[in-house]
Amino acid sequence: MRRYSLPLIIIALFVLTIGASWLGILDSYIQLVLLYVGINIILTVSLNLVNGYMGEFSVGHAGFMAVGAYVSGILTVWLFAEDKVFGAPVLPIGWSFLLLPIILIIGSIAAALVGLLVAIPSFSTRGDYLAIITLAVNLIVKSAIENIEFIGGPRGFVGMKRVMNAMGDVLDAPWLLIWTFVGMIATLFIIRNFVSSTLGKGVVAIREDEIAAEIMGVNTRRTKVTVFMLSCGLAGLAGGLFAHWPGGYINPLMFTFLRSTEVMVMVYLGGMGSISGSIISAILFTLLLEVLRPLGVLKWVLIPLLLVVMMLRRPQGIMGSRELTDVFPRLRALLQPEKEVEGYAPASD
Amino acid sequence: VTLAIFLQHFLNALQWGSFYALIALGYTMVYGVLLLINFAHGDIFMVGAYAGFFVATFLLGQSAFHLPFTVPSWAILVLTIMGSMALTAGLGVGIERVAYRPLRERGANRLYVVITALMVGILLEYLNLWQLGGAARGFPQLIHKQIYTVGGVSFTNVKIIVIGLAILVMIGLELIVRHTKVGLAMRAISYDKVAVPLMGVPMNRIIMATFALGSSLAALAGIMYGTAYEVIRFDMGILVGWKAFICAVVGGIGEIRGAMVGGFILAFIEIFVVAAGQIPGLEWLSSTYRDLVAFSILLVFLTFRPTGIFGVARRQKV
Numbered sequence: 001m002r003r004y005s006l007p008l009i010i011i012a013l014f015v016l017t018i019g020a021s022w023l024g025i026l027d028s029y030i031q032l033v034l035l036y037v038g039i040n041i042i043l044t045v046s047l048n049l050v051n052g053y054m055g056e057f058s059v060g061h062a063g064f065m066a067v068g069a070y071v072s073g074i075l076t077v078w079l080f081a082e083d084k085v086f087g088a089p090v091l092p093i094g095w096s097f098l099l100l101p102i103i104l105i106i107g108s109i110a111a112a113l114v115g116l117l118v119a120i121p122s123f124s125t126r127g128d129y130l131a132i133i134t135l136a137v138n139l140i141v142k143s144a145i146e147n148i149e150f151i152g153g154p155r156g157f158v159g160m161k162r163v164m165n166a167m168g169d170v171l172d173a174p175w176l177l178i179w180t181f182v183g184m185i186a187t188l189f190i191i192r193n194f195v196s197s198t199l200g201k202g203v204v205a206i207r208e209d210e211i212a213a214e215i216m217g218v219n220t221r222r223t224k225v226t227v228f229m230l231s232c233g234l235a236g237l238a239g240g241l242f243a244h245w246p247g248g249y250i251n252p253l254m255f256t257f258l259r260s261t262e263v264m265v266m267v268y269l270g271g272m273g274s275i276s277g278s279i280i281s282a283i284l285f286t287l288l289l290e291v292l293r294p295l296g297v298l299k300w301v302l303i304p305l306l307l308v309v310m311m312l313r314r315p316q317g318i319m320g321s322r323e324l325t326d327v328f329p330r331l332r333a334l335l336q337p338e339k340e341v342e343g344y345a346p347a348s349d
Numbered sequence: 350v351t352l353a354i355f356l357q358h359f360l361n362a363l364q365w366g367s368f369y370a371l372i373a374l375g376y377t378m379v380y381g382v383l384l385l386i387n388f389a390h391g392d393i394f395m396v397g398a399y400a401g402f403f404v405a406t407f408l409l410g411q412s413a414f415h416l417p418f419t420v421p422s423w424a425i426l427v428l429t430i431m432g433s434m435a436l437t438a439g440l441g442v443g444i445e446r447v448a449y450r451p452l453r454e455r456g457a458n459r460l461y462v463v464i465t466a467l468m469v470g471i472l473l474e475y476l477n478l479w480q481l482g483g484a485a486r487g488f489p490q491l492i493h494k495q496i497y498t499v500g501g502v503s504f505t506n507v508k509i510i511v512i513g514l515a516i517l518v519m520i521g522l523e524l525i526v527r528h529t530k531v532g533l534a535m536r537a538i539s540y541d542k543v544a545v546p547l548m549g550v551p552m553n554r555i556i557m558a559t560f561a562l563g564s565s566l567a568a569l570a571g572i573m574y575g576t577a578y579e580v581i582r583f584d585m586g587i588l589v590g591w592k593a594f595i596c597a598v599v600g601g602i603g604e605i606r607g608a609m610v611g612g613f614i615l616a617f618i619e620i621f622v623v624a625a626g627q628i629p630g631l632e633w634l635s636s637t638y639r640d641l642v643a644f645s646i647l648l649v650f651l652t653f654r655p656t657g658i659f660g661v662a663r664r665q666k667v
Contacts, residue, residue, distance in 0.1 A: 051460070057460055057463070121648075121651070121652035121655075128384075128386060128602075129651075129655055131386060131463075132594075132595065132598045132651070133648065133651065135591060135594070135595070136595060136644045136647060136648050137648070139591065139640060139644055140640075140641060140644045140645060140648070143637075143638075143640040143641040143644070144641055146637060147637055147638055147641060257587075257591065258471075261467050261471070264464060264467070265464065265467075265468070268460070268461060268464045272458070272460075297475055297478050297479045298475075298479055300471060300474075300475035300478075301472060301475045301476055301479050303471075304468035304469065304471045304472035304475070305468075305472055307464075307465075307468045308448055308465055308468050308469060308472070311448075311452060311457075311461055311464065311465045311468075312448070312451050312452065315452055315455060315457040315458075315461045316457075
């Protein structure tokens with residue numbers, strides 16, 4: 001029975017969130033918050049792979065998110081919507097149930113390819129070089145989108161909402177929430193398995209001592225590029241999901257450096273190199289943003305203040321580099337019963 | 350005529366580059382000493398401009414408090430610059446003392462310090478927005494603006510003063526760094542962070558001096574910006590700050606000459622991208638392409654020379 005406990009928990013969560021949304025128990029605002037939570041978990045865990053596990057410093061996650069958002073948004077509108085620029089829908093709306101995940105994956109691949117473009121020059125030297133390049137890429141992506149007129153330029157890109165509404169007309173279900181849930185679980189599954197794989201152990205070795213890792217036979221350059229591409233691809237997935245949000249539009253201002261900062265904050269709040277820490281902090285931070293929304297401007301005074309104080313009191317974040325299963329050993333017995341899956345010895349800060 | 354236009358843009362670029370260079374100096378000095386990307390520095394520039402604004406309006410008698418006597422206008426200019434530089438230097442040192450030093454002394458990963466710096470920057474911006482509102486403020490004109498035209502090139506006295514003052518300050522900084530004990534200690538720390546503190550160099554005092562110098566240069570840039578463009582806003586430091594950081598990197602981060610050169614290079618690229626849009630055949634290159642082209646050029650440059658212009662690649666020892 002115990003070996004099914006993790007799938008059972010996931011199914012229970014799925015039923016609880018999606019089922020309740022479907023039946024209308026959760027109103028549209030709570031659904032929106034749930035959507036944000038899911039997207040932020042994907043973003044945080046994926047950035048944690050680079051900044052936490054690998055110890056590099058990428059600061060432009062929103063740029064890769066923007067690539068995913070625009071590529072999948074454009075594909076959705078081109079394929080399924082009547083649009084001024086892209087003309088009549090190419091495919092009937094019925095196909096969209098099948099093709100939406102593929103569109104999301106294409107968006108991810110596009111973001112990963114941009115990541116590859118960044119990674120090739122960035123990882124030839126170590127240090128804060130990646131920070132500079134990713135900062136510049138974030139600004140370049142935003143500036144480039146603003147200058148491409150047929151996708152709306154600075155005004156933004158619309159049309160995804162019509163497709164989502166049409167999907168709802170065919171079969172009424174919270175489609176976006178479902179795919180966000182699936183995407184989130186897939187992300188967590190990929191990253192959890194990745195960090196405990198041989199390649200993932202090499203990633204942690206690079207963080208601890210790059211030269212030693214190289215000597216021990218880790219192909220540091222290829223590992224770094226692979227990890228960075230994976231991280232960017234997942235950011236693209238989050239962007240693709242975000243492009244289909246109920247607001248129905250995306251614009252370059254959604255993908256500024258401030259958005260990247262939010263993701264970084266969630267990573268460091270949760271703890272570098274802790275997946276469960278990232279999940280907890282993504283949930284807490286998203287809820288905090290929503291709770292403080294009525295305060296308006298004051299929100300962005302309180303949040304940085306809170307974080308600065310937190311850094312001073314507990315600089316390793318909520319979880320440090322431990323996982324929930326390290327803190328509660330009985331949870332480990334519940335979740336990983338058949339064999340001991342030891343990630344790595346938590347590094348002391 | 351084309352030469353005149355070129356010279357016109359050249360002067361504009363020099364002025365714009367002065368801002369970048371002065372801000373980039375703060376980034377590069379802090380990075381040299383602490384290996385910290387001080388992301389709050391762009392907002393320190395903003396605070397400097399606002400400090401100048403408040404000192405100037407106070408001295409001009411435009412604020413709630415009135416001085417019993419009138420201050421001569423040259424004294425207002427000098428006092429505004431000195432006052433704003435002192436206030437901003439105090440802020441920079443205060444931030445270092447309250448937010449960065451405890452983390453450093455705990456031996457926290459330096460990326461946490463970078464995140465703290467990012468947070469401090471956002472805090473400064475939004476404190477300003479919350480307390481003073483989002484509207485742009487007119488910066489009091491401390492220098493009576495005059496326009497000269499020489500051979501088809503027109504420029505204001507402000508532009509000349511800005512460029513001249515920036516160059517003077519940079520020479521002064523170079524002298525401080527090359528010929529004083531503090532400067533010697535700064536260079537020594539950026540060369541070797543393990544051995545130098547053991548030789549009796551007071552790290553904390555040197556770091557404070559670095560922050561004070563960098564912040565006061567940013568304040569000077571802020572006042573110059575206010576004088577040249579006549580408006581200041583709460584978000585004026587964001588984009589300028591990041592760009593100045595990129596300037597520092599292009600020049601070779603940690604290198605003082607690099608920050609100056611990098612600042613002027615970025616300004617020249619930006620101004621001439623906009624200028625190129627006026628050439629027949631290049632009309633598609635509208636001014637909105639400025640950031641895109643500038644950053645792309647810098648990215649390509651960094652791909653081929655990651656250490657920047659003056660940076661020296663250090664071998665990693667095993």
